[in-house]
Amino acid sequence: MYRxxxxxxxxxxRSSSISSLENISSEAIQCLAFVDSYTRKNDTQTAPTLxxxxxxxxxxxxxxxxxxxxxxxxxxxxxxxxxxxFRLKGSVLAMSFLDCNGDLIPYQYESWKxxxxxxxxxxxxxxxxxxxxxxxxxxxxQTWGDRQFIVIAxxxxxxxVALPSQNCVYKQIITEVSFVVKSEIIQIKDSVCLVCxxxxxxxxxxxxxxxxxxIYVDFLPLVDLRLVPYSASGNPPIMYxxxx
Numbered sequence: 694m695y696r697x698x699x700x701x702x703x704x705x706x707r708s709s710s711i712s713s714l715e716n717i718s719s720e721a722i723q724c725l726a727f728v729d730s731y732t733r734k735n736d737t738q739t740a741p742t743l744x745x746x747x748x749x750x751x752x753x754x755x756x757x758x759x760x761x762x763x764x765x766x767x768x769x770x771x772x773x774x775x776x777x778x779f780r781l782k783g784s785v786l787a788m789s790f791l792d793c794n795g796d797l798i799p800y801q802y803e804s805w806k807x808x809x810x811x812x813x814x815x816x817x818x819x820x821x822x823x824x825x826x827x828x829x830x831x832x833x834x835q836t837w838g839d840r841q842f843i844v845i846a847x848x849x850x851x852x853x854v855a856l857p858s859q860n861c862v863y864k865q866i867i868t869e870v871s872f873v874v875k876s877e878i879i880q881i882k883d884s885v886c887l888v889c890x891x892x893x894x895x896x897x898x899x900x901x902x903x904x905x906x907x908i909y910v911d912f913l914p915l916v917d918l919r920l921v922p923y924s925a926s927g928n929p930p931i932m933y934x935x936x937x
Contacts, residue, residue, distance in 0.1 A: 720749045724785060730841060731840070733857065739840075751780050754774070757772050779845060781852060782848075783872065787876040795901060844878055851887055864904065865904040872891070895912060
């Protein structure tokens with residue numbers, strides 16, 4: 694068990710996470726991320742994983758075992774907790790992954806296809822689909838240092854954890870007297886940023902992975918919950934809060 698010496702709001706555990714996954718009566722799932730990542734500190738190869746952020750500030754890593762392509766249609770995937778848990782203060786609002794250069798790693802997914810429809814269209818030429826998976830890193834590069842960062846933002850704090858070492862390399866207290874309504878990790882020009890809307894009406898923007906504050910401006914206080922949710926766009930940066 695590790696606990697942040699400064700504020701005690703971050704910890705990680707290698708113990709079983711079964712109880713956290715089953716504690717659905719008081720702990721709700723807030724966000725999910727599918728990504729090829731590391732499951733152990735000394736790993737040199739990534740594997741399919743599911744990361745689960747909860748309302749009590751836990752981030753749970755789940756290993757996903759996929760059957761071969763030939764048996765995928767008839768054999769289900771299997772999942773099991775890896776034993777890795779990160780804990781933050783406040784509900785988890787956003788998670789994203791960066792590579793060692795600080796660029797966003799796209800989530801892993803495969804489009805669902807209707808087999809019957811595909812058979813009807815198999816003679817029709819189609820454009821090839823873009824593969825969102827990252828190119829595999831050679832073994833010489835994988836043995837050198839950390840290869841990924843996971844960015845986690847909660848209602849109170851933000852953390853950047855290096856993988857596979859699982860060290861918390863950057864941390865930031867977003868608010869102490871209020872709470873974050875919404876967080877998003879977006880691309881702005883050539884940089885990746887964490888954008889947070891605080892209930893006091895402030896917009897905070899932090900650089901990634903360093904979590905250095907770039908912008909702190911007044912916007913609109915959260916006097917009416919109908920102002921939520923918002924979405925942020927990076928080209929150009931736009932804040933949109935629909936009045937529902």
